[in-house]
Amino acid sequence: MTSPSNSGNGGGSSRSLIVKDLVKAYVPGKPVLKNISFEVRGCSTVAIIGPSGTGKSTLLRCINRLIDPTSGTITVAGHEITRLSGKDLRLARHHVGMVFQEFNLVERLSVIENVLCGRLGFVPVWRAWLRKFEQHDIERAFELIDMVGLTEFATQRADSLSGGQRQRVGIARAVMQNPDVIMADEPTSSLDPKTSVEIMGLLNDFSKAHDIPVLINIHDVNLAKRFADRVIGMSLGSIVFDGPPAELTDDHLKEIYGGEDWLS
Numbered sequence: 001m002t003s004p005s006n007s008g009n010g011g012g013s014s015r016s017l018i019v020k021d022l023v024k025a026y027v028p029g030k031p032v033l034k035n036i037s038f039e040v041r042g043c044s045t046v047a048i049i050g051p052s053g054t055g056k057s058t059l060l061r062c063i064n065r066l067i068d069p070t071s072g073t074i075t076v077a078g079h080e081i082t083r084l085s086g087k088d089l090r091l092a093r094h095h096v097g098m099v100f101q102e103f104n105l106v107e108r109l110s111v112i113e114n115v116l117c118g119r120l121g122f123v124p125v126w127r128a129w130l131r132k133f134e135q136h137d138i139e140r141a142f143e144l145i146d147m148v149g150l151t152e153f154a155t156q157r158a159d160s161l162s163g164g165q166r167q168r169v170g171i172a173r174a175v176m177q178n179p180d181v182i183m184a185d186e187p188t189s190s191l192d193p194k195t196s197v198e199i200m201g202l203l204n205d206f207s208k209a210h211d212i213p214v215l216i217n218i219h220d221v222n223l224a225k226r227f228a229d230r231v232i233g234m235s236l237g238s239i240v241f242d243g244p245p246a247e248l249t250d251d252h253l254k255e256i257y258g259g260e261d262w263l264s
Contacts, residue, residue: 014077015180015212016041017063022072024058031070032058034237040181040213040230045204047224048217050234051257056217059234060183063215064096065089077180097174097212099184099203103166105173107159111150114158114169115141118176137176144172148202164195168202175206182206184216188223196220200227221253 017040025031032055040046048056061067063074065081074082081092097118098104105114119137133141145154148168158166167187174182184203188196200216204227207214218224224231225245233241233248233256241252 016075016077017181017213017215018073018075019059019063020073020075022059022062022074023070024055024062024067025070032237033062033069036072036237036239038232038239038242040215042213043208043211044230045207045214045216045228046230046232047228048215048232048234049219049221049224049256052219054234055237056234057185060185060215060217063183064093064098094177095180097177097179097182099167099170099174099182099187101186101189103163103170105158105166105169108157110155110157111145111161111169112138112141112154115145115172115176118173141172141176144175145169147206148172163191164198167191167195167199171199171202171206175210175212179212182212182214184214184218186217186219188218188220196223197226203227221248 019039020037022033022036023031024033036055036059038046048059050056058067062069063076065074065084069082072082073080076092076095079092079095081089084092106117109117116133116137118141119133142151142154145151148171150165150168150172153161153165158169161169170187182203187203188199191199200223203214203216206212216224216228225248228245231241231243231245231248232239233252235256235258240255241248
């Protein structure tokens with residue numbers, strides 16, 4: 001297989017994620033993920049819902065190769081990355097942008113420096129160490145900071161920001177990477193309802209504006225139905241629903257989460 005380049009592919013229909021027959025078992029014979037298969041292409045926001053412990057976070061960790069799948073394949077922008085290692089794996093990860101539940105910012109660095117961290121895999125080590133980024137990267141970082149509404153905070157340290165502002169920086173950093181897919185792991189779980197809506201709106205807007213598929217692991221079903229083009233419901237490590245939010249019924253939610261008392 002030809003390894004993914006580190007330059008990004010510039011968007012278009014080639015931005016895609018294909019997961020086929022994915023299995024992950026931490027203990028042999030007891031899979032956490034059971035033959036997971038789905039595709040995401042272009043400007044599409046996909047929400048993954050399901051109870052805690054059903055394998056949603058494990059799925060995202062397999063896709064970005066923080067953990068190795070037991071079997072199955074993961075293809076990003078036409079490149080099968082499941083068995084990559086070393087330099088090839090590092091290059092492949094450039095194509096997957098991550099937005100984290102706990103933000104994962106460098107607290108002592110400024111907003112602009114944190115956003116520029118999205119280019120660390122694309123510049124020589126000495127440039128990154130000395131923070132000597134290309135002028136076009138700096139201009140792009142300021143543009144993204146403006147798009148997430150943080151222009152006046154560009155030179156402030158990350159540890160001076162609110163939770164919602166930090167998540168905005170995390171989104172800008174992921175887009176700065178020029179990825180072929182963005183994944184967000186519970187991006188609103190530590191935020192208030194108003195800020196959660198704003199963050200989901202930003203992710204949706206970036207997907208549409210840059211033709212980037214976005215995969216969001218989220219507990220809030222109402223947010224998923226409001227912002228996602230498609231909902232994938234998981235239960236006990238399997239996909240039990242995959243379709244548009246309008247088709248997600250109470251019966252589906254009972255199957256996903258079990259019981260019905262929580263629906264009232």
